[in-house]
Amino acid sequence: MNPKIVVNGVGTVGKRVAHAVRKQDDMDLVGIADVSPSSTLKTVLEEDGPLHGTPLYASVPDKVEELEEGGFYVEGDLPGLLDTGQVDLVVDCTPSGVDEKNKEMYKEKQVKAIFQGGADASIAPVSFNALANYDEAKEEDFVRVVSCNTTSLSRTLWSLNTNFGVEKAVGSLVRRGGDPMQDSRGPINSIVPVTEIPSHHGPDVQEVMPELDITTLAVKVPTTISHLHMVNVDLGKEVSREDVLKIFRETPRVKLFSAQEGYDSTAKIIEKFRDKRLRYDMPEVAVWEETVETEGKRLYWIHQVHQESIIVPENIDAIRSMFGTAEREESVHKTNENLGIE
Amino acid sequence: MNPKIVVNGVGTVGKRVAHAVRKQDDMDLVGIADVSPSSTLKTVLEEDGPLHGTPLYASVPDKVEELEEGGFYVEGDLPGLLDTGQVDLVVDCTPSGVDEKNKEMYKEKQVKAIFQGGADASIAPVSFNALANYDEAKEEDFVRVVSCNTTSLSRTLWSLNTNFGVEKAVGSLVRRGGDPMQDSRGPINSIVPVTEIPSHHGPDVQEVMPELDITTLAVKVPTTISHLHMVNVDLGKEVSREDVLKIFRETPRVKLFSAQEGYDSTAKIIEKFRDKRLRYDMPEVAVWEETVETEGKRLYWIHQVHQESIIVPENIDAIRSMFGTAEREESVHKTNENLGIE
Amino acid sequence: MNPKIVVNGVGTVGKRVAHAVRKQDDMDLVGIADVSPSSTLKTVLEEDGPLHGTPLYASVPDKVEELEEGGFYVEGDLPGLLDTGQVDLVVDCTPSGVDEKNKEMYKEKQVKAIFQGGADASIAPVSFNALANYDEAKEEDFVRVVSCNTTSLSRTLWSLNTNFGVEKAVGSLVRRGGDPMQDSRGPINSIVPVTEIPSHHGPDVQEVMPELDITTLAVKVPTTISHLHMVNVDLGKEVSREDVLKIFRETPRVKLFSAQEGYDSTAKIIEKFRDKRLRYDMPEVAVWEETVETEGKRLYWIHQVHQESIIVPENIDAIRSMFGTAEREESVHKTNENLGIE
Amino acid sequence: MNPKIVVNGVGTVGKRVAHAVRKQDDMDLVGIADVSPSSTLKTVLEEDGPLHGTPLYASVPDKVEELEEGGFYVEGDLPGLLDTGQVDLVVDCTPSGVDEKNKEMYKEKQVKAIFQGGADASIAPVSFNALANYDEAKEEDFVRVVSCNTTSLSRTLWSLNTNFGVEKAVGSLVRRGGDPMQDSRGPINSIVPVTEIPSHHGPDVQEVMPELDITTLAVKVPTTISHLHMVNVDLGKEVSREDVLKIFRETPRVKLFSAQEGYDSTAKIIEKFRDKRLRYDMPEVAVWEETVETEGKRLYWIHQVHQESIIVPENIDAIRSMFGTAEREESVHKTNENLGIE
Secondary structure, three states, rough: OOOEEEEOOHHHHHHHHHHHHHHHOOOOOEEEEEEOOHHHHHHHHOOOOOOOOEEEEEOOOOHHHHHHHOOOOOOEHHHHHOOOOOEEEEEOOOOOOOOHHHHHHHHHHHOEEEEOOOOOOOOOOEEHHHHHHHHHHOHHHHHEOOHHHHHHHHHHHHHHHHHHHHEEEEEEEEEEOOOOOOEEEEEOOOEEOOOOOOOHHHHHHHHHHHOOEEEEEEEEOOOOOOOEEEEEEEEEOOOHHHHHHHHHOOOOOEEEEEEHOOOOOOOHHHHHHHOOOOOOOOEEEEEEEEHHEEEOOOEEEEEEEEEOOHHHHHHHHHHHHOOOOHHHHHHHHHHHHHHHHO | OEEEEEEEEOOOOHHHHHHHHHHOOOEEEEEEOOOOOHHHHHHOOOOOOOOOOOOEEEEEEHHHHHHEEEEEEEEHHHHHHHHOOOOEEEEEEEOOOOOHHHHHHHHHHEEEEEEOOOHHHHHOOOOEEEEEEEHHHHHEEEEEEEEEEHHHHHHHHHHHHHHEEEEEEEEEEEEEOOOOOOOOOOOOOOEOOOOOOOOOOHHHHHHHOOOOOOEEEEEOOOOOEEEEEEEEEEEOOOOHHHHHHHHHHOOOOOEEOOOHHHHOOOHHHHHHHHOOOOHHHHOOOOEEEHHEEEEEOEEEEEEEOOOOOOOHHHHHHHHHHOOOOOOOOHHHHHHHHHHHHH | OOOOOOOOOOHHHHHHHHHHHHHOOOEEEEEEEEEOHHHHHHHHHHHOOOOOOOOOOOOOOOHHHHHOOOOOOOOOEHHHHHHHHHOEEEEEEOOOHHHHHHHHHHHOOOOEEEEEOOOHHHHHEEEEEEEHHHHHHHOOOOEOOHHHHEEEEEEEEHHHHHHHHHEEEEEEEEOOOOOOOOOOEOOOOOOEEEOOOOOOOHHHHHHOOOOEEEEEEEEOOOOOOOOOEEEEEOOOOOOOOHHHHHHHHHHOOOOEEEEHOOOOOHHHHHHHHHOOOOOHOOOEEEHHHHOOOEEEEEEEEEEEEEOOOHHHHHHHHHHHHOOOOOOHHHHHHHHHHHOOOO | OHHHHEOOOOOOHHHHHHHHHHHOOOOOEEEEEOOOOOOHHHHHHHHOOOOOOOOEEEHHHHHHHHHHOOOOOEEEEEEHHHOOOOOOOOEOOOOOHHHHHHHHHHHHOOOOEOOOOOHHHHHOOOEOOHHHHHHHHOOEEEEEEEOHHHHHHHHHHHHHHHHHOOEEEEEEEEEOOOOOOOEEEEOOOOEEEEOOOOOOOOHHHHHOOOOOOEEEEEEEEEEOOOEEEEEEEEEEEOOOHHHHHHHHHHOOEEEEHHHHOOOOOHHHHHHOOOOOOOHHOOOOEEEEEHHOEEOOOEEEEEEEOOOOOOOOOOOHHHHHHOOOOOOOHHHHHHHHHHHOOO
């Protein structure tokens, strides 16, 4: 019998994860939960919306009324639903801080839960990336899927480490100011550095791969559509750029783009997915082929991260690992197939 | 027998119009044509692309080779195709200037053609908007679909003029710097006024509705996703804001959005369509409900224009009008149905 | 004897007003006051800063220590200073809300005060613009200098009204997201309309000129350096554009710029003042000459507003009016001379 | 007798260098030259402009008339001026490509010349940075002052190399899209990587310090006010962050800023200089103090580069070196004093 899944918190991440769960045949989305009648909730539940027909619950009992007044049909509240024993796992996509409190409820109600990278690593025994540590989530009750930037570094560095060894990695991150809808956030015409080195991304990668020596620096710039990373890595041995390109081509959820073919900016790559996928989701790490360059054991490259969607397939794989319903390779392949990921 | 359509020029407009033609059952897309192996062309023709399977032609004979070297299967060249008599109409979406030259070829090959609003009004006897002057395109060989901003003003003003009379309209346009992919275009951190008053938009509306008294001012700002108009109109009689809201609700391709429901910026409205439509296309004029306000005979409102897609349904309707295959109301309704436009 | 002035709140406006007071010979800056050791405070008081040598006070007694710990020499606190009777007027440039509370103190200590446009109009019996209602501030204890956008409309419309009569004015405002330093503010890649019509600017102009019929619409865009207004006005009589240009040329603090001479954007005009004035201050309303256009009694134009500095000379003139130390024309002329305003 | 200097090309760099030459007492600005009556030229020569009174020449004879028609008093043309023997050196600030042609004229007229970093390194035998290779410009006829980003890296790396040895440096550069006035340039809402690694900046540093092992990566973002660099360096020995901070404090034209004191973005640092210097020029490299971090022999930091002004003092020092009128330390100190650089 398929694991029964609820997504709690229908925002940027929640709406995507719920949509992705619906596209799998070995898990069932039995409900979504939220606290207020947002435009996002309305959109996804409308007749032509990607979550149309999914039962809606109030995340907490005293929000039922507000949702109903907002014009929604509410099945009940999440704690009540969990009490019925008809839910096996909650993907918690609530804001940071709220997830901490929810965890206590999930524990009490004896359901598994997945948390997102905004939460502190301590929220779960495992910080998860499908390629790097799929097996560690097996049988766990609580798992944290690491955040977008960390996910991109985990995928690429895990692959390099496995194939060539990684002695030291340095990531220089150029972050977006906010997601497209977060238009109260800046900066406008300014660059804002994270003045703590390492930025939190490096230590977060180490939650996934504790043995990896990595340092990250980060700045925030006036863009909404993607993050970008400039990476340099000291490998365990001397390799050619062709060696690395081959490895990247074989790494799931890493995709090479050629500037010479017209993909010479974050906007140009996003445009490709506007023509193919709802919400122009790009869960793949987009590596600019021309930027993969080696100097002896030193490797350089630049990649793009679609902050809104990169963690979606990781959530799906985490579910399979936690229920033991598939091995890593099978799960990654299945998720990719179902989501149209290359 | 369905009219046979070719789209010449597969860029921002061309890729959308071709996709829209494919979604109609009373016209056939028999080919697309272009001059270079762009990333856009590649994307739309890939297996999961919206134009997969459409025969590709070189717009001019000496570009066949370049396209083939770019990895495309090329059926032939456009002039040759037109010579076969198997094409009834070309939707020309080539850059301004090129369309002028193409017109001579279409004339010679005796096919009808539709041009876009970037062309001078003199390129065709009719400047077209589906609501305002559908019948004028009937039986015509050459029609020009007016540009995005003009289309939004034509729809709203035609409807107001029909219902209440319009004595004078003033549009203050806040234009996007470039489309998302046009990332070499500015401005960054500057506002660039059109220092000629009226800007070309007012006279362009008058190509559609010659009797209308309208003046437009325009500036360019650092955004890529939409234009925005602040409009004030002197109506022929005193009306209430409810009267106007009713009319706007009934006008096809005009849609009201409420800031109070979360749609309080151009980004928030675009986000809605990210969740529903490929390329987040929004051919509707999005009017902020709260901004519709009257003072005696004076009316104010603010609306948003998705510059990339608003003219797509007008191209489809123009085809029907030119072949006499449907009356206005039927055509507008059919187009909207097929494209999922509200 | 010169009126003795204190500026309370040394931020974007306060630092400029204090600097401007220092440049006058008929009023004395006896101190500035603030609550925290900000980078702005540090900069302006450094040896090469524009306010070097000005005595610093804590705005409230319990902030003395924090300022001292921040490395500042603090003369005392503002209430204490006011008790000595050595201050005649406080220019209050504190955040909105704080100014309301401060007013009670100023009343109690029996000093005059000027408030800024962020405060509600009810904070003072007069909302002030130097050209439009200089005499109304005479002998008043409390005056409010209206905000940047309102000031630009008051200057231009007062001049037009005086010369030709204004029957109706409509302003379409394109506002900056935040000042250059306010880099946590958006929007990035979005346009945010004020969905209430009129926006507060129209009613605010009417605080200055109650008889004026004006409606304003406003949107916010991703820029930091200036606001921009597209204005259309129904005049009391038919005039030529040359008539209007002549009037604008003669209006103090209104300056014509020609796009043809290279001043074709807000950034290009600001660049001129980077080469001439500290902080590239531009207290003048910058009207694009080419945009001044008439249609019978209807007038159009576009102007730029430097939000940080336009209200600075108005504060100076308000001081003179409140102490009766100069008539309007003399004060405006004197202020302009001392500040290098054309 | 003071060397007589002409600045050819009065744009972003030329206007600043000419202004800086005027502030020195051991060199004389005898003229500026340009080809068209730009707004920049008008501004700097106006009565209150920084170059008021400087004789103006047409860069080429056939531009005299255009300048005169633009309302300028033209002394003559540059070739004619050079023929008189009254010029010792031309600082060429003309666009890349034009400078190449000008060099032939300078050679023929037997005057020395300084070129800017936009020119290919081959234009002059020496690519110059005041700290790193002042003596190499001695007695030379042609010198190239390296560009803004290269200058920032040369200063910091020279200092580190001299004190600790530099084994390998990697710079990840986040570049501005255009200068404030260049508002036709993008990107808007996109990040554009340089897809060649190394970007040209690394090799350009090696023109100054051939022995230095450096690789640079670069991207372009939507900002106009500054570049920003994230740097990591393998030093010749293990040092503490305090060691590095001490060295940076002692390095001329490198200045530490503390985010904790409010300087937490490029806009916040620029704001400081808006209050102090015309054009908010910041020829100093601004290093965020908190970002200076060490891991054994590895050093990290982030710095800001004001692209418009950082190379100004280098041009002045290059003049002194080329005429042998001062030794390095004296020249750097003198330039800094005269320009108010810390």
